[in-house]
Amino acid sequence: MNIELEGQIAERDYVIAQWLDIKPRPFFLAAGVLILLLAVVVLWQAFFGPPKFHAGSGKWFVLALLAYMAISFGVWPYKAKRTYRQYKAIHATQRYVVTDEALKVESDRGHGVVPWSDLVKWKFGNGLFLLYPNDTIFYIVPVRLFSSAVQVEQFKELLRRAVNA
Template sequence: MQAKYRISEEDYVNTMKLFAKLTRQQIFIYAALALVLIALAVFGSLVVKAGAIGGLAGGLIVTVLGRYIIAPIMARRHYRKYKAIHEEFTVELLQDGVRFISPNADGKLIWNHLVKWRQNDNYILIYPMPRLYHIVPKSVVSDGFDVSLLINRLTQHVGGPV
């Protein structure tokens, strides 16, 4: 089963947000760090309190600016410069993996070579490397592609989404 699709600029920005979504482990680490800084801000000496409060404020500002302002701007810039992403893609679900075809490339990713995958309501990201992914919009279901079968096979062969 095959489906053809294009990635729009908005798709690209939205998949970058999904890519940047924090894992449970990252949330735990950030929460632990925040608790340590809060404890230092409450119980530390005056200099330590000032540093801890500055760290909390700076971390919050950097997180908000980075995630909601800078990252979308950078994603839009990358999309405009990345000419190959503007072309039509074909995804094909195979017994032993997934095949992606574009005018410039044709490649098969076999299940045991995939690192991880993640999804939201609109997209599936398939990772052959920790920071490189292929985008499959769930809207390909309208082209006859069985998205639920892809999810089942990813779960069976790669594990649950991260």
């Protein structure tokens, strides 16, 4: 296999990659849904429940929920965008060559070879592949750089076979 890709990683790609990186596993997603349901019950009780429950605990919960929402949907994306703008090397046009042995990456800033055996996991979603050499660092490969859906499927199959095999 030999797939050649070329393009830039856009700010939007970088922000989406950050979200995809923290995408929860099914267990944590289920736990989050249960916590959300509990939050709805607590809020309902705080505003419409027995007077004894109106002591203010629900109001603190609402404040905490609003703070969480502000961080998740305001501060966090802002910081991801700022990090992208500061990281000048990511703005360069990237050239990728996918082979059966490795991913070769080069730009005017440098080049490297990442053997598939060096990757511990990968994720796919929202138009991106994330390739992880460890649990916290990832390479971003946008799907829009592939010339066809067939190439995307070939790449997925290669990752299934070669990464963490």
